[in-house]
Amino acid sequence: MLWELFVIFFRVGCLAFGGGYAVMSLIQRETAGTGRIGIERFQEIGALSGMAPGSIATNSATLIGYEQAGLAGAVAATTGMILPSLILVVLLAAFFIRLHDRLSVRSAFYGLRPIITALIVYAAISFGFGAQTESGQLFGWETLGMLLICGGCLLAIVKYKLHPFGVLLLSAVAGIVIF
Template sequence: MVWQLFVTFLKIGFVAFGGGYAVIPMIQYEVEAHGWLEAERFRQVVAMAGMSPGPISTNAATLVGYDSAGMLGGIAATLGMVLPSLAVIVLLSAVFFRFQGSKWMKSSLYGLRPIIAGMIAYAALHFGFLSGQEAFTWMTVSTLAICGGCLVLLVRYKLHPIAVIAAAGVAGIVIYT
């Protein structure tokens, strides 16, 4: 199982474009396909990974590996997730500096934006609203209100993101307790 965790997260690591939240759907697919975690446990792992310092995808890989196969599983999944990024960054930095003015390079980077945004939106919808609950409850509506309020605070009033995070936390305490 340790080898399977390493190979699976190595594969995910090679296609992990767009940051951690964009990778969560891929991790979820593999976790479900291999039966490593139950759906509710996976949601808990993603929540813990998001609250932990560092990249959410690496944290999620570590926690999935640890939950599935103990310490060695955690190490294998983490190495599998990190090694491709390291190798790709080293290679891409050499290519990027050589072709940074190229029209093809700029176009390919612009072309990746929509899929990355779509995968992040999928993760937000799936984990935030469509996690086996009714579609629109008072909690869904209040969560959307908090999201909208945060967006206004960031875009219109240009508040610091840490202040907006703190305001969202206070809103959550007031609304959900």
């Protein structure tokens, strides 16, 4: 079980381009998508992970590991998630500092970045509304409340430049009021 968790998150860690939010869709497909955990539980884990410092993806890995196999599971999943970054950064730092000057590397990222954009958009859709779609309650008060809070947060971040943590706190209050 521990090895399995390590392998799943090692695989995710190897593909974790674009940082936290893009990786959430990979994690969702590898865990909730394969029935390892429920989609609603995944949303809970994601919300908790978003509140803590650090990458939302690594935090989710920690919590999923913990849920599946206790503290050892949390360590296995987190290590699996981080190890590929550690190995690759050390290799890059040792051999390819000036990687970004090469056209081949820039071309690869030229092709990769749109994919990451899609992954992040997908993360917003599936993480946001996956459970509601699955239970057939996509068009209800719950979704409306969510959209309201979500829109308010966007306004707060983009227009009023509020710090993300302040946004999370306010939306917790809004959640208590609405739901």
